[in-house]
Amino acid sequence: MRVLLVVMDGLGDRPVKRGKTPLQLAKHPVMDSIAKGGISGISDPICPGTVPGSDTSHLAILGYNPFTFYAGRGILEALGSGVKVYEGDVALRCNFATVDSRMNVIDRRAGRIDGKDAVALAEAIGRIKIKDTEFIFSRTKGHRGVLIIRNNSSPMITDIDSHGLGSVMWAKPLDATDPARRTAEALNEWTKRVNQILKAHPVNKAREKAKLPPANIIISRGASALAEGLPYKGATYWGPHAPTPVKVQRFQDKFGMSAACIAGGALYKGVARYLGMDVLDVKSATANLDTDVVAKVEATVSALKRNDFVFLHLKGCDVAGHDGNWQAKVKFIEKADKALKPLLSLKDTLIIITGAHSTACSLKAHSANPVPIAICAPDGVVRVDDVKKFDELSAVSGGLGKMTHSNIMPIVLGLIGKAPMYGT
Ligand code: ZN
Numbered sequence: 040m041r042v043l044l045v046v047m048d049g050l051g052d053r054p055v056k057r058g059k060t061p062l063q064l065a066k067h068p069v070m071d072s073i074a075k076g077g078i079s080g081i082s083d084p085i086c087p088g089t090v091p092g093s094d095t096s097h098l099a100i101l102g103y104n105p106f107t108f109y110a111g112r113g114i115l116e117a118l119g120s121g122v123k124v125y126e127g128d129v130a131l132r133c134n135f136a137t138v139d140s141r142m143n144v145i146d147r148r149a150g151r152i153d154g155k156d157a158v159a160l161a162e163a164i165g166r167i168k169i170k171d172t173e174f175i176f177s178r179t180k181g182h183r184g185v186l187i188i189r190n191n192s193s194p195m196i197t198d199i200d201s202h203g204l205g206s207v208m209w210a211k212p213l214d215a216t217d218p219a220r221r222t223a224e225a226l227n228e229w230t231k232r233v234n235q236i237l238k239a240h241p242v243n244k245a246r247e248k249a250k251l252p253p254a255n256i257i258i259s260r261g262a263s264a265l266a267e268g269l270p271y272k273g274a275t276y277w278g279p280h281a282p283t284p285v286k287v288q289r290f291q292d293k294f295g296m297s298a299a300c301i302a303g304g305a306l307y308k309g310v311a312r313y314l315g316m317d318v319l320d321v322k323s324a325t326a327n328l329d330t331d332v333v334a335k336v337e338a339t340v341s342a343l344k345r346n347d348f349v350f351l352h353l354k355g356c357d358v359a360g361h362d363g364n365w366q367a368k369v370k371f372i373e374k375a376d377k378a379l380k381p382l383l384s385l386k387d388t389l390i391i392i393t394g395a396h397s398t399a400c401s402l403k404a405h406s407a408n409p410v411p412i413a414i415c416a417p418d419g420v421v422r423v424d425d426v427k428k429f430d431e432l433s434a435v436s437g438g439l440g441k442m443t444h445s446n447i448m449p450i451v452l453g454l455i456g457k458a459p460m461y462g463t
Contacts, residue, residue: 040388040389040416040417041343041385041388042349042388042389042451042455043339043349043385043391044100044349044351044447045351045379045390045392046351046352047353047355047356047372047392047393048304048307048352048354048355048357048394048396048398049354049356049359049361049394049397049398049405050356050372050394050397050411051394051396051397051406051410051431052365052368052397052399052400052408053401053402053408055401060431061365061369061400062372062429062431063430063431064365065368065373066373067375067429068376069377069379069380069383070372070379070429071427071428072383073383073390073413073429074413074428074429074433074434075427076415077390077413077416077421078421078422078426078438078439079411079412079429079437079438080411080412080437080438080440080441081409081410081412081431081434081435081439081441082410082439082441082444083441083442083443083444084096084410084444085099085443087409090405090406091395091405091407092112093306093307094112094306095109096396096444097306097307097310097352097395099443099444100393100395100447100448101310102294102445102448102449103287104445105445108287109280110264110277110278110281111194111262111276111279112132112261112306113130113132113185113186113194113259113260113262113263114278114309115263115309115310115313116130116261116309117130117185119307119309119312119318120179120185120305120308122175122177122185124270125189126265126266126267127189127192127264127265128189128192128265129193129222129262129263129264130186130187130188130262130265131185131188132184132185132260132261133176133257133258133259134148134184134257135149135152135157135183135184135254135257136200136254136257137149137150137253137254137255138207138234138255141206142206142234143204144201144204144256144258145204146204147203147204148182149253149254150246150251150252150254151181152246152252153181153182156242157178157182157254159240159242160237160240160243161176161178163236163237163240164176164233164236167229167233169225169232171190172191172221172222172225173188174186174188174189175189176233186259188225191221192264193214193218193221194222194263194264194277194278194279195214195222195262195278195279195282196211196212196219196222196223196262198210198260199226199230199258199259199260200260202260207230207258209223209227209230210226210227213279213282230259233256242254243255262278262279263276263278263279264276264277264278271312271315272289272315273286273287274286275287287313287314287315290315292315294452294457296347297317297346297348298347298349298350299316299317299318299319299342299345299346299349300319300349301319301338301342301350301351301352302318302324302326302350302351302352303325303330303352304352304354307326317346319338321338326354326358330353330354330355332353332374332375335351336351336378336382337381339351340385343385355374356371356372357395359371359400360398360400360403360404361398361403361404363403365400368400389416389455391412391413391414391451392429393412394410396410397409397410409441411429411433412434412439412442421438422438424437424438
């Protein structure tokens with residue numbers, strides 16, 4: 040039996056209209072028929088009372104304890120965006136931002152700079168050497184990018200990005216080692232040098248004239264490193280979230296299933312590569328509300344012919360949740376549901392559908408509310424319960440009860456007959 044995991048990022052929500060959530064308001068007959076023909080439950084992404092990150096919730100869904108295997112965001116973004124990462128490299132996630140003359144951040148996204156301006160500025164700071172440390176900056180999408188620090192560096196440093204406005208937070212070492220001290224010093228110097236280069240760049244002079252915020256600094260965060268091993272074949276990672284290097288067993292080896300991922304967003308591709316999965320490219324996948332769900336589903340159906348396990352990621356609900364736009368979330372759920380229809384005719388396949396976490400429209404942020412989950416499988420595999428609809432409230436009375444995302448893979452292994460036996 041093959042396994043298909045459909046993750047709707049940011050799916051769960053709080054009541055937005057007449058006491059109902061976007062998932063309760065939307066029409067989604069395909070998701071309902073998965074719930075109707077299978078078993079439902081409600082799942083806490085990390086644990087009750089912890090607001091899940093997108094990175095940590097996906098590690099949990101895929102069967103890796105997020106408290107052990109989360110090395111930091113930088114390395115996941117780098118792997119996902121296709122930037123080459125070598126042993127010893129430190130990766131950070133970055134934003135183009137705007138600072139005033141006293142180095143106070145006044146716009147964290149430099150007016151969401153994009154297009155030709157962003158390309159030209161990224162080129163100007165692509166490779167810079169500070170003493171014997173090399174800094175390689177690659178722009179990913181919009182105002183975002185990834186920074187690789189190469190040569191004798193340590194990920195044990197604090198963020199430059201304060202995640203808010205105000206003074207730039209200069210990096211500090213998090214341990215007493217020489218590499219940590221040197222990396223923090225070199226990153227601070229790089230950040231100041233980048234500010235000098237960007238400030239004087241003709242693109243920024245033109246932006247100022249046009250009353251647009253100049254992208255005159257790179258603020259970075261989430262330092263993490265590849266300690267050893269090739270990134271796509273199972274490797275060792277570390278960073279402030281995992282101060283002792285963690286060896287990540289490949290998904291294929293851990294669960295005995297070949298595995299592929301179909302996603303638009305760099306982070307999800309990065310998580311998949313981090314775990315050694317194949318990442319399949321769908322050109323029209325945008326990780327946004329306008330994504331081509333039909334093409335992603337086609338790619339999924341075809342990937343299931345060659346893989347035991349396929350992870351399909353849909354980002355739209357999270358985007359609408361962060362924008363606080365529940366109408367857009369309802370629309371995206373309905374669009375996705377229509378596109379998911381071919382999944383109902385899959386043979387010999389166990390399907391799991393769930394949310395990575397809740398992104399509450401009222402908060403414009405992730406919330407700790409649990410998300411619904413439904414699992415359907417060929418006849419005789421799951422004990423079909425009475426739940427007829429796929430939403431946060433209906434799922435509560437289902438046969439899976441209340442669980443956490445870390446339970447998903449063990450439950451799946453049990454259902455497909457791959458769970459280990461304990462005792463005789
Ligand atoms: Zn999010």
